[in-house]
Amino acid sequence: MTANIDTNFAKKAGLDLAALQDHIRAVYTADDRPWVIGYSGGKDSTCALQLIWGAVRALPEDERRKPIFVLSSDTLVETPVIVNYIDDTLAAINAAAADQNMPITGQKVVPVTSDSFWVNLIGRGYPAPSKRFRWCTERLKIDPANAFIKNRVAEYGEVVMVLGVRSAESATRAQVMSLHKIDGTALSRHSTLPGAFVFTPIEALSVDDVWAFLLQNPSPWGSDNRDLLAMYRNAQAGECPLVVDKQTESCGNSRFGCWVCTVVTKDKAMEAMIDNGEEWLEPLLDLRDELAETQNPDRKREFRDFKRRDGSVTFVGDSETSIPGPYLFAYRKELLRKVLEAQEQVNAKAPPGEKTVLIQVEELREIRRIWRSEQGDWGDAVSETVKAVTGKELPAEAADGFEFQADDAKVLAEVCSKHDLPPRLMAQLLEAERSVRGLKRRTLIHRKIASVLEQEWRDETTVLNERKERLEKNKSTSSNPLFETKS
Known part of the structure; x- marks a missing residue:
């Protein structure tokens, strides 16, 4: 069933609150497809959620039949201030929804352990992400959100993704938003997920419209939007959107996002937060800057193996220069220690209630498994490092009956x-x-x-010497007239 919806509404509505909520109600009641609202905790997704909450709450209870899932994606390396804010907000959303008999459920998704940032960077030795090798976005953001959406599609047949994105953010954003529009409806087709559609209720709003709405309308789940404004002022940042496809721009520059992000030159948001009184976050900025330094072309060889992860050696064209592989095992062990030390330092100085976990126990166990199987680390460097830095034992996991030990x-x-x-x-x-x-x-x-x-399995010197001899032999052969091809 499709309601008679003004498909050009968003382009002309502005901040006519009553008209905008009527529009939202029309789209909500037009069919039986559940909604999944992408919620990042920033101004745009908060504005979209509040507008939808108010619109749906105005319906008679028997018409609030469609479930609304508020989906937040935690990469496990988000800025701690944002993680704590979102956790508190999702708890408040669920409590208020129950009290107000709203069909809304807040839920957070995280990457599977084997795909997490630290498992890939420290465990497997993936280099810090760069513009040329941005291995993080799909694993940490797209896959967890898409897995949730696919499960809802399997359960309900089709779903509507509601995104708090605005065409005024950029020309690219506006182009992407219009690319998959469905004539005669307020929805767009999802660019990659069959059975998923996209609704963007605040696409016509300006940033001033968003803040005007948030500061003039109290949060229906009890949060104080002035706290959100204070966060933005402290970080001078923008919102990091829920990323559900490769066309959606990931975080960068001054946006709230992953504190380990090395795709940008500087983390302006983190620097601004520290300058504005959040000095307890300084160990994270120091560690992020160190990861960025490992991308320095003049220093890559200090941190990276000459072999690839599959054990092969690849050279740049017809040269003696090998393409750097994963981080050296020695450096990975050093990184693990520094992450655990940063975690201790941050929690020692953090304000009350700002407990921070930089690396999960499940990640430590997976790193331990990878190191044992790929590096022959029978001495269990992970457990030793955890004990040395935190004074705690790494919780034991079920073994398969036999493990090699340090004496072995x-x-x-x-x-x-x-x-x-x-x-x-x-x-x-x-x-x-x-x-x-x-x-x-x-x-x-x-x-x-x-x-x-x-x-x-040979050492780097042996491999490079063989490469040099082979190139010299090829050069000598090609310059010998006896081997020249006559025309």
């Missing part, structure tokens, strides 16, 4: 030394065998062994 690593090192073999090579082969212990079908073991043996 010493024995292996002695044996490998006698036979001139890399201990990590043998450790990976033993881990491959251990991973299939007890299985009736062991067909994977051959592929695992082959994968290990196909890696480059």
Whole structure:
């Protein structure tokens, strides 16, 4: 069922509050598709949610039949002030919705542990994100939000994504918003998700309209919008939108977003917050700046392996220069220590109620698993580092009945030394065998062994010398008249 909706409404409404809420009610009651509101905690998504709340609350209770999910995406590396603000707000939203008999549920999604920032950066050694290798957005933002939306599509058949985006933000945003518009309705098709549609109720509003509404209309869930304004003033920042596709611009410059973001030159929002009294966040800015320095072309070789993650060595064209691979294992261990130290320092100086977890226990366990299987870290550097920095034991996880220990690593090192073999090579082969212990079908073991043996196990000097000799030989051959092709 589709209601008779003025599809040009958004372009001419401005901040006519009554007309805007009538428009929202018309779209809400036009069909049975549930709504998923992208909520980032910033001004635009807060404005959209308040407008929708007021519009739906004005309906008779029997017409508030469609569920509304308020979806917030936490990358697990968001600025702590924003994380705490959103957590408190979602709790207030759920409590107020229950009291007011509203069909609204606040929910936060996070990346799966294997996709988290620290598991990829510290565990697997991915370099800090850059404009050329921005591996973070899809894993941390797009995938968690899309998984939630896909589950709702599977449950209800179709859903409507409600986004607090405005065409006035940029020409690119306006172009993207108009690209998938459906004639005769107020909705657009989602650019990548089948069964998902997009509604942008505040697209015509200016930034002044948004603040005028927020400061003149109290929050229906009891928050004080002046606190939100104070956050913006302290950070001189913009809102980081819920990202659900690759066309939506991710955070950057002075927007609220991930405190580890190295895609931009400087984190102006974090710097402004520290300058405005949030000095307890300074260890995070220092760590972020260190990660950014690892992208310095003159220093990459200090932090990065000469091999890729698959054990291969790739060169730049016909040169002797290898393309840097993941962070060196030694540097990853140093980074883990610095993250845990920053966590201790931040919590020691944080205001009451601003408890901050920079790295989750589940992430530490996954890093430990990766290091053991890929680096032969049988000495358990993760647990040792956690104990040394925090004074606490890393909570034990269920084991598969057998694990190599530090003493085993010493024995292996002695044996490998006698036979001139890399201990990590043998450790990976033993881990491959251990991973299939007890299985009736062991067909994977051959592929695992082959994968290990196909890696480059020689040292960097040997590999580069071989490359140099090969290039010189090719140059000599190509310049020899005996090998020239006659026309």
